[in-house]
Amino acid sequence: MVEDCARLERQGWYEFVRDYAVMARALLQHYFPSLDPELDQHTLGVFQRARENQGRWFTSLRFANEREFLMSFRELVFAYARENSRLPAPPVSLAQMQQVMAELTVVEREVLWLFMKGYSAAQIAPILMNAEATAQAVKDKADRKLATILPDANADSFRLSARVLMEEAERAHGEKCLPLRTFNNLINGQISWRERELTEQHIRDCLNCLDRYTAFQEMIRLRKDARPLPEPEIQAMLDRLGITRPRSFFAKLLSMKA
Ligand SMILES: [Zn+2]
Numbered sequence: 467m468v469e470d471c472a473r474l475e476r477q478g479w480y481e482f483v484r485d486y487a488v489m490a491r492a493l494l495q496h497y498f499p500s501l502d503p504e505l506d507q508h509t510l511g512v513f514q515r516a517r518e519n520q521g522r523w524f525t526s527l528r529f530a531n532e533r534e535f536l537m538s539f540r541e542l543v544f545a546y547a548r549e550n551s552r553l554p555a556p557p558v559s560l561a562q563m564q565q566v567m568a569e570l571t572v573v574e575r576e577v578l579w580l581f582m583k584g585y586s587a588a589q590i591a592p593i594l595m596n597a598e599a600t601a602q603a604v605k606d607k608a609d610r611k612l613a614t615i616l617p618d619a620n621a622d623s624f625r626l627s628a629r630v631l632m633e634e635a636e637r638a639h640g641e642k643c644l645p646l647r648t649f650n651n652l653i654n655g656q657i658s659w660r661e662r663e664l665t666e667q668h669i670r671d672c673l674n675c676l677d678r679y680t681a682f683q684e685m686i687r688l689r690k691d692a693r694p695l696p697e698p699e700i701q702a703m704l705d706r707l708g709i710t711r712p713r714s715f716f717a718k719l720l721s722m723k724a
Contacts, residue, residue, distance in 0.1 A: 468535070471516075472524035479709045480700060483513065487695045487703065489536075489688050490543050496584055497629065498547040510706060512546045517707050534646045536685040537678075548629075556627035558582075558616065560634045563627070566611045570604070572670035577604040579680045582624040582631060593680075593687045635677035644668060644675050649682045 470478020490512045494501050501508045516523045523542065529535045558566075563582070567575050573596070580590045580601075587601040594601070612619045644665060651657045652665055669675045695703075 468524055468527060472521050474517075474521050474709060476704060476709050476711060479704055479707065482516075483700050483703050483707075484694045485692065486539060487513070487699070488692045489539070489685075492688060492692070493540065493543045494547055497544070498551045500551045501547060508547070508550065510703060511550070512543050513703065513707055515546050516542060517709075530647065531650070532689070533650055533682065533686060536689055537646055537682060540681060540685055548633075553629055553633075554626065556630035557619065557623040558612065558627040558631070560631060562612070562615050563631055565615055566608050569611075570608070572666045574604045574607075575670060575676055576680050576683075577601050578608050578624070579676050580684070581605050581608070583628050583680070583684070584625045585684075593683050632677055635673040638672060638674040640672070640674070642668065643672060644679075646678075646682065649679050652679075653683065653686070 467478045467481045471482055472478075487509055491505060491509045494505060494508055494512075498508075527535070527538050529538060567578060570578060573594070576594055577590055577596075577600070580593060581587075581604075585593065587598045587605060590596075590601040591598040608624070609619075609621070612623065616623065648657075648665060652662065657665065669679050
């Protein structure tokens with residue numbers, strides 16, 4: 467699909483739009499609610515960005531599997547949306563978030579980070595493959611801690627801070643940060659006990675990897691749950707993206723003879 471898209475071939479773009487438009491829409495709705503009134507226009511905007519400069523985005527990609535491609539796609543959606551939606555003032559600062567997380571284990575931090583990203587306990591359980599009750603217990607603990615730091619905090623304080631905290635987390639990127647391949651091995655259980663320990667220790671202490679690792683799992687879940695875009699919508703989007711319709715067999719034959 468990716469090679470076809472880089473060549474602006476309709477079949478590749480057909481599959482890209484069919485399978486990924488629903489995910490772009492879900493991410494925009496979830497993280498950028500201010501774009502909601504023109505959601506379809508912004509979804510198209512994401513694909514237009516991938517289409518720009520003769521599909522340069524596709525030729526710049528480096529990935530080993532679909533899960534890694536999903537992360538590049540996520541970055542494309544966020545890059546587009548951040549330019550189109552103003553950054554809200556966060557109720558919870560980075561320092562306060564770090565105070566709340568101080569006594570949490572790595573798994574509890576992953577749970578809290580996903581709550582901060584606006585997911586409920588019922589949604590977090592299948593993303594992290596743990597129990598809903600566990601997720602809720604972490605949230606309750608974090609809420610109690612936040613209340614001692616920020617007395618006027620409410621149930622939405624974490625979620626309303628998501629965009630700012632996620633951008634802060636990205637800035638924490640360092641040389642020792644984990645590659646996507648390691649996240650994949652961790653999820654698939656293809657990792658030694660010792661390696662797992664070191665990896666989890668890094669995720670526990672590195673905001674960037676906490677954000678990326680939870681995003682990786684979030685994208686896998688989103689991909690599993692995404693339904694294909696309905697046929698008429700795919701065709702309409704391809705037309706608006708200027709991806710030409712394939713020429714018929716006879717048209718090709720004629721041009722060969724010419
Ligand atoms: Zn890191």
